[in-house]
Amino acid sequence: MSAAKNAAHVTGEVFDESTNIAYKVGRFLGKGGFARCYELIRRDGVQPTNVAGKVIAKSSLVKRGSRDKIVQEIDIHKKLNHAHVVKLMTHFEDKDNLYIILELCESSSLMELQKRRKYVSEEEARYFMAQIVNGCSYLHNLHIIHRDLKLGNLFLNGRMHVKIGDFGLATIVQFDGERKKTLCGTPNYIAPEMLNKNGHSYEVDIWALGCILYTLLVGKPPFETQSLQDTYSRIKKNQYTIPAKIASHASVLIRSLLDPVPSRRPTVFNIAKTDFFLCGYHPASLPTSCLTMPPKFDFVNKRRSLAGDENLLQALPASSKSTRAGKPLTSVPEHRMLRTEPNDAAPAKPLPMLNIETRTDYKKELLDLLTSVIDAYPGSHVRFDALDDILEPSCRPVFWIGKWVDYSDRYGLGYQLSDESIGVLFNDGTKMVTDSAFKQLQYVEKDGKESYHMAQEHPKSLEKKYQLLRYFRSYMLENLVRAGGDMAMSEGDELQRLPVMRAWLRTRSAILLLLTNGILQANFFEDHEKVIVCPLLEAITCITGKGEMYTLKIEKMKKQGYPADLYKRLKYMRTQLQKMIDGAKGSAQSSTEFKGGSNSEAATATTANEKREPRVHH
Incomplete structure (x- = not known):
């Protein structure tokens, strides 16, 4: 079985x-x-x-x-x-x-983060790697080799702290120089000495750390190919390329960690002494928005050496060894095991950052993804209570729209994200969003340029829109959001960068909402069902009218089927997304001006000539 x-x-x-x-x-x-x-x-x-x-x-x-x-x-x-x-x-x-x-790790793992983000900044990589090295140092000090370090086994709690998990392949070194013989691990992270059956020890974890750092910075594992045989061949030949965009101190560390000769790799206790950790900004914390959006760092004159910084690898054991385990004395045979899983400081001041609109707008990717899952529909009627084999909870979206209010006849569309942050897509194509604590403002010009401000210190040029944002927020709080006191800022929130509304389209049956992180959401009016499509994780999340959430992997849906009701909703979403794309091509108007387009289900009660009170929806 x-x-x-x-x-x-x-x-x-x-x-x-x-x-x-x-x-x-x-x-x-x-x-x-x-x-x-x-x-x-x-x-x-x-x-x-x-x-x-x-x-x-x-x-x-x-x-x-x-x-x-x-x-x-x-x-x-x-x-x-x-x-x-x-x-x-x-x-x-x-x-x-x-x-x-x-221990519960609410934010899933670094694997999902990497799939959403593709690659992270050097500052984020330094933050994550410092904690991974911490944990690995602890294990090696106890003579434990993990043997399956990879992004999917590096979990994240609600405070974005890394936790090493899954000790199913871990082993204990019984004496200095013992070399283990098991072939185990995940293909993209396996060290060459393991493939060559030369016996292995702590150094296989060091190799895995090199693969992890490379993947975080580059966006894919260093030896990844389409076939297992080719991947193993590259590992044995030490055949990989570091892109020129990677900083020299990061490249130097990667090359030392991926040294083909195990004895030349640094011990885990010496990694923290390398320039990668000593010569760069090391954030003390990161916001959960980093799971899907890059944080906002002040890169100008803020880099500082962490030598002597209290934040640098505090948890390294005081008794950390600086010497390597001894050479092998005997070989201890073990059962062959192989996992063939798929791939898996003072805060910086906010300042204007990259142009958010120059990044992928995801419409074509979403359209292709919807088409692929619709075309593969087998016609089988899988019920929602029988979805076990295609459920993938780790791929649930970080952000989705929980509430929205249409006041586009005068101002724009207001919305509340799942973390209780509030945003507005104004009729002139600009966007403004505030965190749940209403302490920070993120403003996006029509051309996509972003700027960040403390809410109480925003420029006078934004005063009118700030007051409108407050109005939208108050209206939604009074009507649909649960009552409660003001929320406090969490650690790392000063670096928070939220997705904003890129486009929306409303018909008589539903509203489609597109965020800048690629999330496409459809809210269906009749039964309050929500369908959320993530092109980066290739997953679809359904939220029922009762608030129950199901996340499905599209790859599994194609093979095993999915409910007929979801098939109908996805077809409807594809049709409306195509109209959204056609509307954007047809003019240079802002996204609020092509809602519904010219179709027979054009938006009701949303024309610019109407004078009416807004309505809150969820």
Whole structure:
């Protein structure tokens, strides 16, 4: 029986008899191998605690080897306690399943971030790599080799802190010089000594760090090809190219980490001493908007050395070794394992940044994506309650539109993003958005040039639009947003850069909304269903009228089918997106002027001559 068929399904509540603690089963987080992960709500205290629960059906562990691997994973992981390692809190079992309770990482992993962003800035890479090196230093100090370091196993919590997870392939070095013999890991990250069967040790993790840094900065793994054989050939030949755009200190570090000779690679304890970490701006924190949008950095005269900076790799163990593990004495054979998964300081002052409109507007990509999934529809009627095999919760959008108000007869379209930030696409084609705390303003000119201001210190030229933004915000707060006190700024929010509305189109049946990060959303009026398409993760998210959210991978939808109702909605979205594209080609007017176009379902009650009160929609 396949792993998918054997994967454990749980609902309702699970109970740990050894501690008398009950966990309410929340949303499905994802699956891999024999395990399924859920968000669990621990209910023993006054304040419920949200954790992640890895559930493994005992029926999938019939083979002795399978159970031994799980036992070894738990034995290694449960002893770990570090800020940059996912915490294993407890584990227990009942007659059907084994449950591993883990720290919840709300922001998914660096793999989803990289797929949305393609590549990150050097400052962000430095921020993430410092934490990964921290965690890896901790592991190596305990004689643990992770052996599967990759973007998909580097999780992010709600504060954008990196957590190393998945210790299924981890091993312990029993004595200095021991060389492991297992072929294991993920193809794009496997070190050459592992492929050459020369025995391996801590250096395979160093190699993986080089692959991770390269992927973050360049946008793809250094040795990636279309075939496994070619990828392995490039790894063995050390055949890769660093683009000229990559800074010299980053290139030097990448080359040292990807040295084909293991003994020449730096130890994890020496990586922090390289120029990449010592000669550049190191943000103390990052906002969650970085999951989909680049942050706003002040690059002018703000670079500073981090030598002596308290923020630099604080968590490196005081007893960090500076010497390498000894040379091999004996070889310890192990079972062959191979994972063949797909690829997976003072804050800077805000200032005007890049032209947001010069980046891809995603309309063609969205149209092609919708066409591909519509054309592949097999005609099978898969119900929403039977979508297990095509669900991909890790691909849920970071931002979507929760509320909107159409006042385009006078001013424009106001909207609220899922993080409670508020924006307006004005009739003149300019845009303004404020964070949920209403502390920072982001303004985009008609030509796409961006500027950033503290809300209370905006220029006089923006006063009228600022007051209109306040009006839209107050109107939505009073009508549909839940009541509550003012929200405080979170760490990293000073670098936050939000997506803004690029275009919208309204018909009698629905409204289409396009954000600058590529998200296309359709809100259907009759049943309040929302369909959100992400071209970067190639995923579709459905939000029902009751607020239930389902995220589906398009690749799986093509192969396994999807509900007929969703098929109809996607066809409608494609038709309206084409009209949006045609409207943009037909004139240089702003996006608010081609809503509905000339089709028979043209927008109702939105003409410029009408005088009416706005209506809030959700």
